Amino acid sequence: CSDLRKQIKNLEDKARSLMTNERFSGEQAFNNQHSEMKANIMLTVRHLEDARMRVGKILQYSADGISILDK
Secondary structure: OOOHHHHHHHHHHHHHHHHHHHHOOOOOOOHHHHHHHHHHHHHHHHHHHHHHHHHHHHHHHOOOOOOOOOO
16 A cells, blocks of 8 residues: 555646646737646646545555544
8 A cells, every 4th residue: 555655646746747838938829728637737736635645545544444544
């Protein structure tokens, strides 16, 4: 689970870096193209954050069941 969390974090960071892609400095093929792309990038990031947190919950409950934040 720890390795999986690291892999998900890596994907999350890569997805977040798409927000600064050079594509956004170019012309749009249609109105709101870039804003739609950025909105979907952020949805991707949020889902990856959630997946990473849920894998963390697997780790939490496979041990003592106490959140790292409560320790």
